[in-house]
Amino acid sequence: MIGPDNASSRDLPDATGERFGVPTYYWGTAPDGLATRRQLRTQGLRPNGQDIAAQVLRPRPGGREPLAAYLYRIDQAAPKREATPEQLMALAKATREHQLRASERHGIARTDFAAAGSHWEVTSAPGIEVTDGPLPTRPDLDWGLDR
Template identity: 65%
Template sequence: MGTATRYRAAFNDPDAVRHSVPTFPWNSAPEGLATRRQLRTQGLRPGGQDIAGQILWRGVGGVRAAYLYRVALALPKRTATPAQLDAIAKALRARRTCSTCHTVRSYYIPGRYGECLTCAGKEQ
């Protein structure tokens, strides 16, 4: 039995005997279950439903997990209101405005300087 087989067997628990939820190894989730990222690509969100399963794999720093949700219970993604979009635009503009010369720059003002690169004397 190879290392990959032992690894997949350690994370294969579809009946939730060893783990608190059904657990699957990488690339082995059954149809009808999806991660948040997979739901998002379909224009969906979990919508408050409980976790239906998890995928476990060995990654940087140890064992990693991705939670699975039922696609059938997922809800459409919400869209931002015009007021929310306006607030985001104002916040992003504030991040580009120098506190010293009040110029709106094409880049975000570095936090370490607190002012644009010209005022900080870092621009060449």
């Protein structure tokens, strides 16, 4: 939360940002044109590196720190980037490995899953064939992940 930890409802709203450094509103009363990260995500957007435009606070009883949600300007948001087929394949393989290790912790052997059917196997992603070797690479993209 931006501002003091002991904000109460009498401190709100602070639409000018004088008290907390950014405009601050009651929970659920933010003006149009502002959205949380989650709200941006449902619209297919991301904050795009912009600073926090405002915040909404909901004071809690018992002297606890208020709940805060940071707001970003929708007009400065950018479309979400889509994952590449290679990234999707890497996620599928990592999820599969995570599930297999979890099952082994519960006493189920990996071979039991191979017998369960091919739906447990990571076979392909759009435009990519799976091999037993490392994930396919695209030399035209440098994500800097190998450094």
